[in-house]
Amino acid sequence: MTSLTALCTLLAVSALLIILSYIAWRGIGSLSFQFLTDSPKPVGEGGGIGNAILGSLVLLLISSVIGLPLGICVGIYLSEIGAGRLAGVVRFIVDTLTGIPSIVTGVFVYAVLVLPMKHFSALAGGVALALIMIPIVARTTEEMLKLVPHSLREGALALGAPQWRVTMGVIIPAAAPGIATGAMLAIARVSGETAPLLFTAFGSRFFNTSLNEPIASLTVQIYNYALSPYDEWHAQAWAATLVLMTLVLGINIIVRLVTRKRF
Amino acid sequence: MTLTLNRDLNRDLRSAPSVVKTKVAVRNLDFFYGRVQALHNISIEIPERIVMAFIGPSGCGKSTFLRTLNRMNDVIPGTRVSGHVSIDDHDIYAPGTDVVELRRRVGMVFQKSNPFPKSIFDNVAYGLRINRVTRSSSELADRVEEALKDAALWNEVKDRLKTSALSLSGGQQQRLCIARALAIRPEVLLMDEPASALDPIATSKIEELIFDLKKQYTIVIVTHNMQQAARVSDTTAFFLLGKLIEVNATEKMFTAPNEKLTEDYITGRFG
Numbered sequence: 001m002t003s004l005t006a007l008c009t010l011l012a013v014s015a016l017l018i019i020l021s022y023i024a025w026r027g028i029g030s031l032s033f034q035f036l037t038d039s040p041k042p043v044g045e046g047g048g049i050g051n052a053i054l055g056s057l058v059l060l061l062i063s064s065v066i067g068l069p070l071g072i073c074v075g076i077y078l079s080e081i082g083a084g085r086l087a088g089v090v091r092f093i094v095d096t097l098t099g100i101p102s103i104v105t106g107v108f109v110y111a112v113l114v115l116p117m118k119h120f121s122a123l124a125g126g127v128a129l130a131l132i133m134i135p136i137v138a139r140t141t142e143e144m145l146k147l148v149p150h151s152l153r154e155g156a157l158a159l160g161a162p163q164w165r166v167t168m169g170v171i172i173p174a175a176a177p178g179i180a181t182g183a184m185l186a187i188a189r190v191s192g193e194t195a196p197l198l199f200t201a202f203g204s205r206f207f208n209t210s211l212n213e214p215i216a217s218l219t220v221q222i223y224n225y226a227l228s229p230y231d232e233w234h235a236q237a238w239a240a241t242l243v244l245m246t247l248v249l250g251i252n253i254i255v256r257l258v259t260r261k262r263f
Numbered sequence: 264m265t266l267t268l269n270r271d272l273n274r275d276l277r278s279a280p281s282v283v284k285t286k287v288a289v290r291n292l293d294f295f296y297g298r299v300q301a302l303h304n305i306s307i308e309i310p311e312r313i314v315m316a317f318i319g320p321s322g323c324g325k326s327t328f329l330r331t332l333n334r335m336n337d338v339i340p341g342t343r344v345s346g347h348v349s350i351d352d353h354d355i356y357a358p359g360t361d362v363v364e365l366r367r368r369v370g371m372v373f374q375k376s377n378p379f380p381k382s383i384f385d386n387v388a389y390g391l392r393i394n395r396v397t398r399s400s401s402e403l404a405d406r407v408e409e410a411l412k413d414a415a416l417w418n419e420v421k422d423r424l425k426t427s428a429l430s431l432s433g434g435q436q437q438r439l440c441i442a443r444a445l446a447i448r449p450e451v452l453l454m455d456e457p458a459s460a461l462d463p464i465a466t467s468k469i470e471e472l473i474f475d476l477k478k479q480y481t482i483v484i485v486t487h488n489m490q491q492a493a494r495v496s497d498t499t500a501f502f503l504l505g506k507l508i509e510v511n512a513t514e515k516m517f518t519a520p521n522e523k524l525t526e527d528y529i530t531g532r533f534g
């Protein structure tokens with residue numbers, strides 16, 4: 001039993017390590033300060049992914065600003081306020097949303113935002129990513145709030161706290177590290193999304209400042225470069241992949257530091 | 264000594280009700296979890312500034328009854344109450360009763376200590392802050408110190424008020440929960456088996472504390488430990504299968520109870 005579980009663990013972990021080290025090996029050669037800050041150039045002239053890094057961060061910011069508060073509120077509703085049938089229906093809808101393929105979300109946002117606005121935009125890309133985040137954040141928030149012992153609720157109620165103060169002052173702070181982990185997982189998940197961005201943010205070869213214009217992202221850049229026939233762009237795609245993975249890892253570490261258990 | 268005291272007390276109750284005031288009066292209380300009736304026609308009067316102990320086997324309804332006194336059962340879905348519970352002659356189940364205000368006046372300590380995952384200071388200050396009791400931060404600090412002293416915890420924690428309440432030992436955590444309840448100066452203190460998870464030393468500290476607290480508070484304590492009931496309480500009530508069997512002065516209860524069922528329970532013949 002011990003050896004079987006140990007073997008499985010070893011297999012899973014080594015697969016992960018092989019992926020990571022292979023990406024590092026293929027990607028590290030093209031990495032340079034210029035590569036990280038320049039915008040793309042035609043084949044043979046170098047160029048970089050600075051605009052894609054910035055674009056990915058902008059898209060993550062938009063989607064977090066929209067998706068995290070909405071998702072957390074839905075989670076609080078499911079755990080603390082909603083009861084009976086309605087909550088059951090909401091929970092079913094949220095679960096269904098979690099399972100929707102991300103490309104469907106992309107097509108949906110294309111239909112309701114991109115077509116009426118008549119152009120691709122960073123905003124549309126952020127909305128698409130937010131739609132993917134909401135159900136993930138909502139369910140993890142709900143689960144984390146439900147893990148808070150009932151005795152804490154009763155303790156606060158017995159001191160004369162109204163329900164909303166119990167939720168805001170005791171339950172949510174007690175569940176905060178778990179909620180932050182859920183948010184982090186959602187951010188990490190959407191930072192790797194490509195499909196919903198193809199129809200919404202579209203991609204760009206320039207630095208964009210307006211949220212109302214198409215914007216570059218690491219994932220779409222990797223996709224375009226990987227499909228191209230040029231070796232130079234293939235190498236740049238590997239390097240961009242390495243940057244993307246570092247970015248996700250960085251988000252993980254930062255959130256972990258910020259939400260470190262103080263009590 | 265306790266016996267004569269209680270006899271006097273009972274006589275006073277009969278002859279001159281104004282001398283010893285009834286704090287909590289319960290008449291014909293029935294309680295249901297869904298369709299299951301957990302309490303049957305309970306009537307009892309709890310005088311002011313005494314310690315009353317509830318004893319009885321597990322599942323006899325003593326904790327449920329305790330929780331009807333500050334309406335903590337309200338938070339359990341599907342429960343129903345009928346009958347009258349009044350505190351200082353105000354029916355606490357009357358429509359329009361402010362439950363938040365009621366729970367401020369009737370404090371509660373739970374079986375398992377439940378400190379909030381906050382600092383020691385913030386735990387005690389919680390009730391003061393949400394009820395906006397204090398006007399300045401120095402007044403708040405004074406009230407926290409007073410509550411911790413009343414709960415006999417001040418000397419152990421005064422140098423680490425900012426550290427997590429979860430770093431305290433089990434007995435200290437329970438005394439912190441008592442301090443938290445005392446900080447808002449309730450009139451009645453309900454204690455649901457407050458020492459059942461503690462070692463004998465921590466238990467004796469809680470018991471000494473109860474003895475001191477009855478000078479200011481009316482205390483109702485649920486306990487499984489009959490020695491504990493005998494040690495700390497003035498009056499004891501015996502519950503069995505959701506019915507109140509007997510209420511008597513504690514010493515009388517443990518030496519010559521009126522009811523056969525009480526005697527059987529106390530002598531360990533069942534339960």
